[in-house]
Amino acid sequence: MARPSEQFTCQSCGETYRKWQGRCDSCGEWNSLLESTADVAVPSGLTTGKGRNLTFTALNADISDYKRSISHIGELDRVLGGGFVPGSSILIGGDPGIGKSTLLLQAVAKMALAGAPCIYISGEEATQQISMRAQRLGLADAPVQLASANSIRDIITSVDTARPAPKLLVIDSIQTVFADNLPSAPGTVAQVRASAQELIRLARKTGTSVILVGHVTKDGQIAGPRVLEHMVDTVLYFEGDRGHQFRILRAVKNRFGATDEIGVFEMSDAGLKEVANPSSLFISSPDKTISGASVFAGMEGTRPLLVEIQGLVAATAQATPRRAVVGWDNARLAMILAVLDTRCDLSFSGSEVYLNVAGGLRVQEPAADLAVAAALVSSISDIPVPPGSLFFGEIGLSGEVRPVGQTDARLKEAAKLGFTTAIIPTGSKVKSGSMKIIEIEHLREIVSLFSETKPMTRAV
Ligand code: TYD
Ligand code: MG
Numbered sequence: 001m002a003r004p005s006e007q008f009t010c011q012s013c014g015e016t017y018r019k020w021q022g023r024c025d026s027c028g029e030w031n032s033l034l035e036s037t038a039d040v041a042v043p044s045g046l047t048t049g050k051g052r053n054l055t056f057t058a059l060n061a062d063i064s065d066y067k068r069s070i071s072h073i074g075e076l077d078r079v080l081g082g083g084f085v086p087g088s089s090i091l092i093g094g095d096p097g098i099g100k101s102t103l104l105l106q107a108v109a110k111m112a113l114a115g116a117p118c119i120y121i122s123g124e125e126a127t128q129q130i131s132m133r134a135q136r137l138g139l140a141d142a143p144v145q146l147a148s149a150n151s152i153r154d155i156i157t158s159v160d161t162a163r164p165a166p167k168l169l170v171i172d173s174i175q176t177v178f179a180d181n182l183p184s185a186p187g188t189v190a191q192v193r194a195s196a197q198e199l200i201r202l203a204r205k206t207g208t209s210v211i212l213v214g215h216v217t218k219d220g221q222i223a224g225p226r227v228l229e230h231m232v233d234t235v236l237y238f239e240g241d242r243g244h245q246f247r248i249l250r251a252v253k254n255r256f257g258a259t260d261e262i263g264v265f266e267m268s269d270a271g272l273k274e275v276a277n278p279s280s281l282f283i284s285s286p287d288k289t290i291s292g293a294s295v296f297a298g299m300e301g302t303r304p305l306l307v308e309i310q311g312l313v314a315a316t317a318q319a320t321p322r323r324a325v326v327g328w329d330n331a332r333l334a335m336i337l338a339v340l341d342t343r344c345d346l347s348f349s350g351s352e353v354y355l356n357v358a359g360g361l362r363v364q365e366p367a368a369d370l371a372v373a374a375a376l377v378s379s380i381s382d383i384p385v386p387p388g389s390l391f392f393g394e395i396g397l398s399g400e401v402r403p404v405g406q407t408d409a410r411l412k413e414a415a416k417l418g419f420t421t422a423i424i425p426t427g428s429k430v431k432s433g434s435m436k437i438i439e440i441e442h443l444r445e446i447v448s449l450f451s452e453t454k455p456m457t458r459a460v
Contacts, residue, residue: 006035006037007035007037008020008035008036009033009034009036009189009190010026010027010032010033010189011029011032011033011034012027012029012032013026013027013029013032013227014189014193014227017033020033034189036183036184036188036189037183066085066086067086068084068085069083069084069116069167069168069209070082070084071084071168072110072113072114073103073107073110074274075263075264075265075274075275076103076107078261079236079249079251079257079261079262080234080236080254080257081251081254081256081257081258081261082257084168085233085256086167086208086209087206087207087208087209088209088210088233088234089200089209089210089212089232089234090209090210090212090232090233090234090235090236091174091211091212091214091228091229091232091235091236092104092212092214092235092236092237092238093215093216093237093238094216094237094238094239095239096215097242098242098247099238099240099247099265099267099272100238101122101125101133101213102133102137102267102271102272103238103247103249103265103272104120104170104172104211105120105133105137105271106137106271106272107170108144108168109134109139109142109144110139110142111167111168112143112144113141113142113143116166116167117143117145117162117164117165117167118144118166118167118168118169118170119144119146119147119162119168120144120145120146120172121146121148121155121169121170121172122146122147122148122149122172123148123171123173123176123177124172124173124176125148125172126148127147127148130148131146137271138270145162145166149177150177150186151177151178152178152179152194152195152199153179153180155199156198156202159202159206159208160202160205165206165208166206167208167209168208168210168211169199169203169208169209169210169211170210171199171211171212171213173213173214173215174192174195174196174199174212174213174214174228175187175192175214177195178191179194179195182194189227192227192228193228193231196212196228196231196232197231199212200231200232229252232253233254233255234251234254234255234256234257235251235252235253236249236251236252237249238250239362240267240360241360243360244359244360245266245267246264246265246267246278246359247264247265247266248264248265248361249262249263249264249265250262250263258301258302260301260302261302261303264281266281278303278305279304279306279307279417280417282305282306282308282357282359282361283295283307283358283417289384289387290384291378291381291382291383291384291385292311292313292375292376292378292379293308293311293378293384293385294308294309294311294371294372294374294375294385294389295307295308295309295385295389295391295419296308296309296363296367296368296370296371296372296391297411297413297419297422298365298367298368298392298410299365299367302409304410304412304413305413306390306414306417307357307358307359307361308358308359309356309357309358309363309371309375310354310355310356310357310375311353311355311372311376311378312352312354312355312356312379313348313351313352313354313376313380314351314352314354315351315352316350316351316352318352321348321349321351321352321353322352322353322354323352323353323354324354324355325354325355326355326356327357327360327361328355328357328372332372333372335397336369336372336373336376336395337353339373339396339397339398340443343398343399343442343444344399344444344447346377346447355375355376366394367392367394367404368392369394369395370392370393370394370395370401370425370446371390371391371392373395373443374391374423374446374449377447377449377450378450381450383450386421386449388418388420389422389438390414390419390422390423391422391423391424392410392424393424393425393428394425395443399443400441400442400443401425401426401441401443403424403426403427403428404428407429407430408431411433411435412433415435419435420435421438422435422436422437422438423438423440424437424439424440425440426440427439
């Protein structure tokens, strides 16, 4: 039996075990248990000693000098809910090479240029490497205080004594810093948790906003420090497809703003650029007349985003035809194929089905159902979707098409980009606008839209 002082900690979720086992029961990760020394048990009777009296305040306390500082990168500020809240802690996760360091370097440089004292500490790169990048990005003149360090003790001391107190502190990355009084190696749960705790405490004390960069494991979770997500105020994910230029900054937790907000950037040779009109990234041309492509008017947070959905139905002699999906849910595609088969007598059983969301975006809204169905029906019938048209709506198992939220925002964005026809669920609350609206009650109507003998022409 293991000695009582020993325990095994899952490096993925932080769960502890008395004995080693191959798979963590809590998060299902394999081979993630590492031996660590147990936390010292809290002696009972701790609560009997006398503590300090707390000072209570009212909810309407004076917060006039508690102002957010803005990063001057509009997309980042919006995702944060309007800039950095003083004393807040932010965790930013993302795949290696996605551009976290670049984004944060640009943010600190812009803030520093605007007069806010900022500190950037890298545990991964030498200061020369960061300077090199800054010079290439044309940010070398920004008065950022730069250091390369790993010891949490040194970091805390330097930041705490820095005058004037920094508005923003970037730690790149939390996995590289370590506390020398802990026996475990840097990057382990114990180290990451201890270091983060120190930094969060420092942030609250000095009013500095702290950004912690966290690496992400292969399954997309912030490695080890999933425990960190509970400790920090805000969790952001920086995502994107390596093969594509655009990057999306997404808030998954935010104590000071909305969580479904996104920021869109484009990686260029001059660093990350904000994309003011992201819809144009994800649709080719509204007038394209190829069968199998439809445009979905989606929402990402409060922001409408138009994306092209491409479907390809190809005949095959194989007994189990392939179904492949990029950027959408596999199970949802299977559901829509089943509904088309059962409720609309349109069989895909002898065909391979491919579905692709153009531009490398991942669509998660069920509202994309109708656009997916349109792309598939268009492909199987080889009739292009009516030019200038877009789709949104959720499909139920009986084939009924259900209204989705934010109809107006979706339509407005589409109109702005030159779309003229909206094919949407019956009962959608359309306020006004010049768009031609075709209301759909059942998926069958989508099928009959494509069963005309000649391709539909632009509706005017
Ligand atoms: P980086 O910020 O180092 O990623 P992370 O910190 O998330 O690991 O970004 C590195 C990638 O970005 C690298 O593949 C090169 C690319 N990049 C550009 O394309 N243009 C640029 O101006 C910069 C600085 C990086
Ligand atoms: Mg980096």
